[in-house]
Amino acid sequence: MPTDSERLDIGGVIFAGVDQSDFTGPFEVLSRLPGSTFHVLAKEKRALRDVHGLILTPEEAFSDAPKLDVLVVPGGPGQEALMEDDLTLSFIRSQAANARFVFSVCTGALLCGAAGLLRGVRATTHWSAIHLLPYFGAIPVDARVAEHGKMVSAAGVTAGLDGALRLAALLCGDRIAQQIQLAIQYAPSPPFACGTPGTASPEVLEDANRAVREITEARLATAIRVAARLGIDLPAGEKRS
Amino acid sequence: MPTDSERLDIGGVIFAGVDQSDFTGPFEVLSRLPGSTFHVLAKEKRALRDVHGLILTPEEAFSDAPKLDVLVVPGGPGQEALMEDDLTLSFIRSQAANARFVFSVCTGALLCGAAGLLRGVRATTHWSAIHLLPYFGAIPVDARVAEHGKMVSAAGVTAGLDGALRLAALLCGDRIAQQIQLAIQYAPSPPFACGTPGTASPEVLEDANRAVREITEARLATAIRVAARLGIDLPAGEKRS
Numbered sequence: 001m002p003t004d005s006e007r008l009d010i011g012g013v014i015f016a017g018v019d020q021s022d023f024t025g026p027f028e029v030l031s032r033l034p035g036s037t038f039h040v041l042a043k044e045k046r047a048l049r050d051v052h053g054l055i056l057t058p059e060e061a062f063s064d065a066p067k068l069d070v071l072v073v074p075g076g077p078g079q080e081a082l083m084e085d086d087l088t089l090s091f092i093r094s095q096a097a098n099a100r101f102v103f104s105v106c107t108g109a110l111l112c113g114a115a116g117l118l119r120g121v122r123a124t125t126h127w128s129a130i131h132l133l134p135y136f137g138a139i140p141v142d143a144r145v146a147e148h149g150k151m152v153s154a155a156g157v158t159a160g161l162d163g164a165l166r167l168a169a170l171l172c173g174d175r176i177a178q179q180i181q182l183a184i185q186y187a188p189s190p191p192f193a194c195g196t197p198g199t200a201s202p203e204v205l206e207d208a209n210r211a212v213r214e215i216t217e218a219r220l221a222t223a224i225r226v227a228a229r230l231g232i233d234l235p236a237g238e239k240r241s
Numbered sequence: 242m243p244t245d246s247e248r249l250d251i252g253g254v255i256f257a258g259v260d261q262s263d264f265t266g267p268f269e270v271l272s273r274l275p276g277s278t279f280h281v282l283a284k285e286k287r288a289l290r291d292v293h294g295l296i297l298t299p300e301e302a303f304s305d306a307p308k309l310d311v312l313v314v315p316g317g318p319g320q321e322a323l324m325e326d327d328l329t330l331s332f333i334r335s336q337a338a339n340a341r342f343v344f345s346v347c348t349g350a351l352l353c354g355a356a357g358l359l360r361g362v363r364a365t366t367h368w369s370a371i372h373l374l375p376y377f378g379a380i381p382v383d384a385r386v387a388e389h390g391k392m393v394s395a396a397g398v399t400a401g402l403d404g405a406l407r408l409a410a411l412l413c414g415d416r417i418a419q420q421i422q423l424a425i426q427y428a429p430s431p432p433f434a435c436g437t438p439g440t441a442s443p444e445v446l447e448d449a450n451r452a453v454r455e456i457t458e459a460r461l462a463t464a465i466r467v468a469a470r471l472g473i474d475l476p477a478g479e480k481r482s
Contacts, residue, residue: 021425024265024295028398031293040295047298052272054265054281057288057296106426127426144430156426157269161399165432178435178445183452184262185347185368185397187436188429189385191406194419195428204416208423 008036008171011068011095013108014058015042015088017078020050022105025160026072026167032180033172041065043087051076062091070167071095074160075107075126077215082111083222084229089115096150103167104153105160110219112151113138114226122148126156127197128212135223137232158195161186249277249412252309252336254349255299256283256329258319261291262398263346267313270405273421274413282306284328292317303332311408312336315401316348316367318456323352324463325470330356337391344408345394346401351460353392354379355467363389367397368438369453376464378473399436402427 010030012023031038042048042058049055073092082088092115096102104112109125112118113136123138124130124146133140145163146153152170154163165186169177194200200208227234251271253264272279283289283299290296314333323329333356337343345353350366353359354377364379365371365387374381386404387394393411395404406427410418435441441449468475 019269020265021269024261027293027295028260028262031295038294052268053279054268054272055298055300057298059296144428145432156424158402158425158427158429162430162432169432174433175445175448178433178441179448179452181431181433181435182438182441182445182449183397184399185436186399186429186431187385187440188399188427188431189403190422190427190429191386191403191410192415192419192422193428194422195426197423199428200419200423204419204423207416207420211420211424 006035008033008069009039009066010036010070010072011039011041011065012072013041013074013092014048014056015078015082016048017051017076017081018056018074019076019106019157020052020054020056021157022074022076022108022160023056023072025158026074026103026105026164028184029161029164029168029180030070030072032183033168034176039065039068051078062087065095067098068095069100070171071099071102073102073104073108073111075105075110079107079111080215080218080222083114083226093117099150101150101152101167101170103163104151105163106154106156107219109133109138109153110136110223112153116230117151119232121151122146123151123153124155125153128209128216129219132219132223134234135227135232137230247276249274249310250280250307251277251311251313252280252282252306253313254282254315254333255289255297256319256323257289258292258317258322259297259315260317260347260398261293261295261297263315263317263349263401264297264313266399266401267315267344267346267405269425270402270409270421271311271313273424274409275417280306280309292319303328306336308339309336310341311412312340312343314343314345314349314352316346316351320348320352321456321459321463324355324467333358340391342391342393342408342411344404345392346404347395347397348460350374350379350394351377351464353394357471358392360473362392363387364392364394365396366394369397369450369457370460373460373464375475376468376473378471
């Protein structure tokens with residue numbers, strides 16, 4: 001059994017329009033860590049819906065959250081509405097200051113960026129948003145999981161599982177992480193080899209790009225504003241508002 | 242856009258003690274199918290908790306569910322309490338009679354078995370429960386995803402993603418399934434090679450076996466009773482109550 005000093009308070013943020021797997025993948029892994037408590041957190045303690053309609057219910061409002069050892073920030077289209085939301089950004093910033101790790105999944109990285117956590121940090125996000133990372137001062141890494149200091153970031157949606165297992169190993173050691181991986185029988189066997197833009201067929205990539213065009217344009221416009229607020233020097237050739 | 246005849250009603254069952262990923266993995270994939278409605282169903286229309294405490298909320302009670310094209314049956318320790326529950330088993334049985342596909346994830350296969358759906362059917366389940374499948378008349382298959390007639394079964398927990406993508410292809414074709422796989426960036430990269438009993442180290446397998454010993458013994462006792470009720474001839478050497 002872990003001693004008191006080894007107890008872990010892990011907090012996962014949810015919001016309307018979150019992509020539920022960005023959250024539930026990490027929950028599956030991190031809620032199994034010995035001696036840990038997983039806090040399901042939202043701006044307000046009220047049920048909400050993920051981007052495809054699944055009802056999720058937070059247990060605590062941000063204002064009632066303890067000091068967290070690990071902060072999990074998922075993404076999904078609903079992230080856009082929070083990119084300039086003071087309460088959300090200051091919650092992320094203040095928890096991050098004390099946390100051992102901040103773990104972003106998918107476009108949760110953009111929220112961490114808007115909170116100012118990614119300046120000079122190597123990070124990843126969903127393939128459709130990785131070109132936006134420099135607007136937050138981040139160094140984009142084309143990896144499934146990126147680690148830099150206390151920041152752990154996972155690529156799109158399902159990468160949250162890979163990142164959470166990596167984080168489990170960082171927190172509790174390889175043996176615990178491996179036990180969890182076996183318990184959830186994580187020996188993936190995708191039916192197709194098309195999970196990244198580089199491996200999908202041109203037709204499938206075009207379909208997928210079309211599906212995210214609108215949200216990606218909105219994210220760019222927001223990123224430009226956030227960069228100005230943060231005083232980020234954009235790379236040459238990047239748009240300035 | 243799909244025509245009316247192509248509309249899909251997909252229903253996913255949740256229950257107290259479900260392993261949420263068994264449900265949320267398939268939800269992530271199947272809720273994205275064009276022209277589909279995903280119904281979150283439970284015995285009663287009341288919020289419940291997954292095995293690690295996540296609050297899940299059904300939208301409809303079994304009695305209000307439409308005739309489903311696809312029935313998704315997840316597992317998790319809470320499946321045990323439903324193995325002799327008439328209302329649950331008759332719901333699964335009656336929906337399965339009309340459905341195009343029944344999709345079990347993890348120990349959801351045991352529930353399908355208790356409902357009588359697995360007689361003579363090649364099926365898979367979580368590694369810790371695969372020895373129980375013959376008690377339901379099933380032919381155990383050591384595969385990530387097994388298909389036999391209208392029954393699609395996935396192995397433990399995370400196999401629900403692989404199975405759901407396979408099911409997406411069966412329902413809507415490879416291109417749609419591939420677009421979803423790219424959208425959720427499913428190019429998995431597990432940190433360890435230990436997701437099955439055959440690949441885990443002996444120490445990790447021993448830890449994992451210890452963790453499931455109690456529930457596995459309970460499942461065996463239940464399976465023996467169910468086999469007697471279903472009139473299943475057990476394989477030589479299998480225990481009879």
